[in-house]
Amino acid sequence: MTQTTATIIKPAEYISPTRRMVMGIIFLALSVGIWVLFSRNVTADMQTTFSLYPGGSKVIVPDWIFPSLPMLNILALVGSALGAYQLARGFGRQTNAILGVVSGIFIFAFLVWGASGGSLNLAGLLKVAVVRAVPLTLGALAGILCERSGVFNIAIEGMMLTAAFCAALFGSLVNIWFGLFTAILAGALMALVLAVLSIKYKVNQIISGTVINIFATGITSFLSAKFLQKYEALNNSGRFGTWDVPGLSQIPFIGPILFSHNIFIYAMFIFVILMTVALFYTRWGLRTRSVGEHPKAADTLGINVNRTRYISVLLGGMMAGFAGAYFVLGSVGRFDEVMTAGRGFVGLAAMIFGNYNPVGSLGAGMLFGFADSLASKLAILKVPIPNKFLEMGPYIITMIVLAGVVGRGQPPAAGGKPYEKE
Amino acid sequence: MTKIEEPQKKKDVISTFFDELSRNSLIVTVLAILTGLLAGGLIAAATTESVYAAFRVSFFDGLSAGFMVFWNTYKALFTGSVGVPSEIFNALRSGDSVAINKAFTPFFESLLQATPYIFAGLSVAIGFRVGLFNIGAEGQLFVGALGTVWVATAFKGLPAIIHVPFALLGGAVCGGVWGMIPGWLKAKTGAHEVINTIMMNYIAFRLSEYLLTGILRDPNKSTPISAPIEKSAWLPRFFDDPNRFHAGFFIALLMAFLVYWLLFKTSWGFELRTVGSNPNAARYAGMSIVRSTVLTMFLSGALAGLAGANEVLGVNHNLAVAFSSGYGFDSIALALLGNSHPLGVVLAALLFGFLRNGAIQMQLTAGIPIDIISVLQALILAFIAAPAIIRTMYHLKEPKAVEIPQIAAKTEGSKP
Numbered sequence: 001m002t003q004t005t006a007t008i009i010k011p012a013e014y015i016s017p018t019r020r021m022v023m024g025i026i027f028l029a030l031s032v033g034i035w036v037l038f039s040r041n042v043t044a045d046m047q048t049t050f051s052l053y054p055g056g057s058k059v060i061v062p063d064w065i066f067p068s069l070p071m072l073n074i075l076a077l078v079g080s081a082l083g084a085y086q087l088a089r090g091f092g093r094q095t096n097a098i099l100g101v102v103s104g105i106f107i108f109a110f111l112v113w114g115a116s117g118g119s120l121n122l123a124g125l126l127k128v129a130v131v132r133a134v135p136l137t138l139g140a141l142a143g144i145l146c147e148r149s150g151v152f153n154i155a156i157e158g159m160m161l162t163a164a165f166c167a168a169l170f171g172s173l174v175n176i177w178f179g180l181f182t183a184i185l186a187g188a189l190m191a192l193v194l195a196v197l198s199i200k201y202k203v204n205q206i207i208s209g210t211v212i213n214i215f216a217t218g219i220t221s222f223l224s225a226k227f228l229q230k231y232e233a234l235n236n237s238g239r240f241g242t243w244d245v246p247g248l249s250q251i252p253f254i255g256p257i258l259f260s261h262n263i264f265i266y267a268m269f270i271f272v273i274l275m276t277v278a279l280f281y282t283r284w285g286l287r288t289r290s291v292g293e294h295p296k297a298a299d300t301l302g303i304n305v306n307r308t309r310y311i312s313v314l315l316g317g318m319m320a321g322f323a324g325a326y327f328v329l330g331s332v333g334r335f336d337e338v339m340t341a342g343r344g345f346v347g348l349a350a351m352i353f354g355n356y357n358p359v360g361s362l363g364a365g366m367l368f369g370f371a372d373s374l375a376s377k378l379a380i381l382k383v384p385i386p387n388k389f390l391e392m393g394p395y396i397i398t399m400i401v402l403a404g405v406v407g408r409g410q411p412p413a414a415g416g417k418p419y420e421k422e
Numbered sequence: 423m424t425k426i427e428e429p430q431k432k433k434d435v436i437s438t439f440f441d442e443l444s445r446n447s448l449i450v451t452v453l454a455i456l457t458g459l460l461a462g463g464l465i466a467a468a469t470t471e472s473v474y475a476a477f478r479v480s481f482f483d484g485l486s487a488g489f490m491v492f493w494n495t496y497k498a499l500f501t502g503s504v505g506v507p508s509e510i511f512n513a514l515r516s517g518d519s520v521a522i523n524k525a526f527t528p529f530f531e532s533l534l535q536a537t538p539y540i541f542a543g544l545s546v547a548i549g550f551r552v553g554l555f556n557i558g559a560e561g562q563l564f565v566g567a568l569g570t571v572w573v574a575t576a577f578k579g580l581p582a583i584i585h586v587p588f589a590l591l592g593g594a595v596c597g598g599v600w601g602m603i604p605g606w607l608k609a610k611t612g613a614h615e616v617i618n619t620i621m622m623n624y625i626a627f628r629l630s631e632y633l634l635t636g637i638l639r640d641p642n643k644s645t646p647i648s649a650p651i652e653k654s655a656w657l658p659r660f661f662d663d664p665n666r667f668h669a670g671f672f673i674a675l676l677m678a679f680l681v682y683w684l685l686f687k688t689s690w691g692f693e694l695r696t697v698g699s700n701p702n703a704a705r706y707a708g709m710s711i712v713r714s715t716v717l718t719m720f721l722s723g724a725l726a727g728l729a730g731a732n733e734v735l736g737v738n739h740n741l742a743v744a745f746s747s748g749y750g751f752d753s754i755a756l757a758l759l760g761n762s763h764p765l766g767v768v769l770a771a772l773l774f775g776f777l778r779n780g781a782i783q784m785q786l787t788a789g790i791p792i793d794i795i796s797v798l799q800a801l802i803l804a805f806i807a808a809p810a811i812i813r814t815m816y817h818l819k820e821p822k823a824v825e826i827p828q829i830a831a832k833t834e835g836s837k838p
Contacts (some may be wrong), residue, residue: 154557154616193804201808206555206616210754211804217748218796219465225791226469342627345620352617388632395621402613 020090023099027083030106034076038113042068048112049119054127054256061123061252068116075109100363107370114381125373127257133362133369134268134330135160135340138323139347140354140361141271142187142316147356148279149312150292150414151198154209156320157344158216159190163324165220168228168335171237171328179237180325187321188314190216195313199306202418221337228335239333240264264330267322268362275358288312292412295419305419323347349398356411368394450812451759454805455773457812462798463492466790494788502783503532503776523661528779530667534737536775538563540674541729542753543760543767544681545601545722550762551685552718553698558604558619559726560750561626562597566727568630569596570734571638571741574651585654590673590731597727598720600626605719609712615719623750634743648741657736668736675768677725682764694718726750748796755803774799 046068052061079102085091091098111120139156146153163183171179190212197208228235240262249259279285290298291308299305327339350368354360371394375387467473467488477484505528513525542559549556556562573592577585604618631646633639640649657668685691697704697714705711729749734741756774760766781795805812812818 154620197804197808201810203804203807206557207754207758207803207807210557210751211800211807214748214751214755214796214803215800218793218798218800221793222465222791222797223469225793342624345624348617349621386632386636388628388635392625392628395624399607399613399618399621402617403607403611404613 020086020095023095024083024087024090026099027086027102028080030102031076031079031083034072034079034106034109038109039069039072039076042072042113042116044069046116048115048117050111050115050122051119052123052253054121054123063119064122068112071112072109075105075112079105111381114378118381120377120381123253123257125377126370128373128376129366129370130257130265131261131369132372133365134264135323135326135343136347136350136368137268137362137365138264138271138319138326139344140350140365141275141358142320142323143348143351144275144279144356144358144361145316145319146191146194146313147351147415148292148412149288149309150295150412150417150419151195151309151313151316152205152209152416153194153313153316154206154345154348155190155194155212155216156323156347157340157342158209158213159187159317159320160324160327160340160344161216161220161338162190163187163321164327164339165223165335167325167328168235168237169223172234176238176240176329179329180322183325183329184318184321187317187319187324189317191313191317191320194317195310198418199309199313202420205416205418217338220335224335224337235334237328237333237335239329239331262330264322264326268365271319272358272362279358289412291419292414295414295417299419299421305421309419320344346394349394352398352411353394353401367397449818450809451761451806453812453816453818454802454809455759457805457815458798458802459496461801462794463495465797466495466788466794467491491788495784495790498784498786498788498790499777499780501780502528502787503780505529520662523665527665528783530661530665532776532779533671533772534667534775535779536771537670537674537736538729538733538749539753539756539771539774539778540671540678540768541725541732542749543756543771544678544764545725545729546753546757547760547762547764547767548681548685548725549718549722550757551698552694552714553701554605554608554715554718554722555616556601556604556619556719556722556726557616557754558601558622558626558750559722559729559753560748561619561623562600562723562726563730563749564626564630565600565730566593566597566724567730567734567741568633568638569593569727570731571648571651574655574735575638575649578652580652580654582654582656582658585652586657586735589651589655589735590728593727593731593734594724595727597730598724601723601726602716602720605716605722608719609715630741631743634741638741640740646743650740651734655735656739657732659736666737670732670736673728673732674771677728678764678768681725685764726753752796752799755799755806758803759806 044067047065048068048071050064052064082098082102086095086098111122111125114120139160142156142159143153163186166186167179167183169179170182194205194208194212197203197211198205224235242260242262243266245259245266249255251259279289287298287303288308290301291303291305291312295305298308324340327343328335332339346368347365350361350364353364353367354362371390375390378385378387378390470488470491473484473487473491476487505525510525513521542563545559545562546556570589570593573589574585577588580588600622601619604613604615604622607613607618608615634648635646638648640647657670657673659666659668661667683691685695693704693709694714694717696707697709697711701711704714752774756770757767759773760768760770777795777798778792781790781792784790784794785792
């Protein structure tokens with residue numbers, strides 16, 4: 001018994017010396033990178049202009065203008081100080097948070113360098129990043145719901161695509177609220193297929209996911225070619241308008257970035273909070289997680305493993321359906337063939353990067369959204385980095401995390417295995 | 423499964439035959455394909471406006487209109503993939519070589535469509551046999567195509583006998599390396615190959631977009647597309663122009679044989695299959711899991727890379743962004759349909775090739791969008807993966823021995 005307790009507490013407090021050293025070296029390398037890559041390519045008289053006003057808001061914020069070189073040097077110094085402390089003493093449990101800080105410093109330095117001698121709309125960049133994060137974070141939440149109960153869901157993409165189709169069709173036929181409802185329903189239906197195949201028929205979960213992905217691509221493209229392209233009225237759902245949160249949206253800089261969006265963005269934040277509470281502070285959450293970690297033990301305690309899994313997968317499907325609706329009702333107002341373009345898989349990546357945790361997934365979604373947003377701005381910055389490489393970022397980061405270079409994630413232990421009652 | 427067989431009563435030949443047949447897993451495969459086709463036809467009929475118009479006249483009219491759509495769909499599918507029987511017959515009787523070529527073109531075009539499926543299906547199947555789930559055939563195919571295009575455009579003045587194998591090799595090596603990375607990560611760090619191959623897919627797409635808008639781009643074209651490859655790197659074609667059938671098909675068959683030989687006739691293959699079916703036993707017997715995993719993923723990627731090379735050298739003669747159109751995911755379906763056996767993969771690839779080619783014709787003449795094929799493939803995949811559905815649907819009996827849900831058994835227990 002004591003041993004079990006020890007192994008549970010261990011990962012939280014214990015950081016191996018090797019890992020401490022590796023982290024310290026990474027921090028230092030990033031700081032040196034700032035100096036070598038950015039500081040040395042900036043002349044002393046250059047200035048960086050960050051526009052802090054994203055447009056469309058009543059609160060006008062003046063531009064932030066500062067000399068580039070001193071700023072870069074300060075950033076490099078702060079980074080190396082953190083690295084030195086990590087090497088000497090170590091930040092212990094805060095190591096990952098500090099890694100985030102140092103990475104943030106590096107990205108900021110990159111922007112300072114990119115905009116040196118010119119200007120960059122920082123607020124606009126961040127606002128777009130928040131918007132781009134929505135389908136990724138919601139997709140990750142859908143993945144978490146399934147994964148935490150022990151069902152591996154690679155069909156988020158297919159569920160989102162089907163939902164987007166239904167949102168466009170029924171949104172055009174009735175109204176956007178009904179479109180949203182049917183999108184969630186469509187996600188749930190696809191999830192039911194996944195659940196029946198994987199839980200009842202015990203099909204390998206990756207194969208059931210592939211079935212749904214192929215089916216969703218086929219049926220939505222088929223119906224879209226058959227009907228939506230012929231009758232334009234069926235593919236004109238409209239979208240949810242922007243709603244400013246009273247008060248909060250008036251905060252300078254932060255207000256327009258976070259509190260001046262349509263309902264999908266607010267829903268993302270609410271769902272992250274709801275799911276954190278539900279998964280970690282309720283009986284339902286504990287049961288779901290126990291089914292995902294050790295179904296046999298859960299079964300012994302009288303939890304119905306398969307029913308718990310059905311419920312979780314259905315909820316995950318509904319979440320994916322909501323995420324799919326975003327593409328139509330929250331973004332462009334119409335359906336295009338294969339419009340999700342792999343966002344479901346990036347959502348999966350965000351789930352892994354966020355360590356199967358709603359808040360972590362939000363962070364990962366934001367980071368990936370930022371990379372996406374930045375990639376579209378690179379042309380303006382005149383930075384000698386092809387934007388395609390920046391677009392690869394999320395995938396490469398996920399592979400690094402999976403390989404355990406910067407700390408390994410902890411997937412639910414029973415993920416992927418059908419439960420056989422004895 | 424654990425039921426003890428009751429002592430059998432004496433049966434006559436016919437009932438024994440049907441009994442055996444209904445226990446056989448082959449019948450499930452056949453029924454899965456037929457059920458998939460039936461469902462596809464029903465979807466085609468159910469999404470045609472004229473059927474509903476006919477139903478408004480009378481129920482019988484509706485039924486017959488639905489049946490006509492069903493019939494026309496599959497008639498178009500058949501004539502598109504095999505050819506028009508009367509045309510073939512007339513052409514053969516007239517003895518005119520141009521007419522014969524034209525009449526048989528749909529048939530050969532189907533073989534042409536099946537070729538990349540054979541490569542990609544073998545790629546997934548060899549992974550399955552070793553307990554690895556290579557979902558990244560699509561990306562490996564892309565990277566293979568990139569490598570091939572580079573070899574086929576950068577080297578000039580080589581004789582065809584050297585240039586063609588060299589270009590194929592370029593595709594195989596590039597695809598192989600792309601597949602080997604997730605394999606190596608799996609072997610060394612335990613990172614799940616499913617996630618990593620998916621990620622590698624998207625990295626491959628971005629890489630191809632980068633290269634095709636950059637160094638590989640044809641400067642004379644307005645769209646991102648590579649320069650046409652050298653004539654010396656073309657895979658030889660056998661017939662005159664509308665017929666694009668080329669040597670790639672035979673290379674694919676050769677590869678299928680080589681994979682069969684490697685897996686079932688060599689000690690290496692035995693080692694790979696042992697690692698796939700029982701890693702612990704394999705480790706105990708002194709087999710290297712790391713080596714098998716890395717090697718398999720390399721071979722798997724190389725086969726997918728050959729699929730890309732085949733399309734570039736045999737069909738397109740250049741490389742455009744997003745040319746692959748879903749071979750990677752379909753190949754998972756067909757590897758499963760072929761029971762991860764090279765012969766099964768070839769047969770399944772032929773089926774998919776004929777379906778795909780027929781669907782092009784179906785789109786033109788019957789107005790059924792080509793995407794119905796994906797729906798069909800998804801349904802067939804579902805039925806194959808869950809044989810219990812088919813067994814319940816047709817009241818088949820349980821199989822005698824434990825059926826081999828190959829992959830289901832092997833990749834279960836692997837977690838991301």
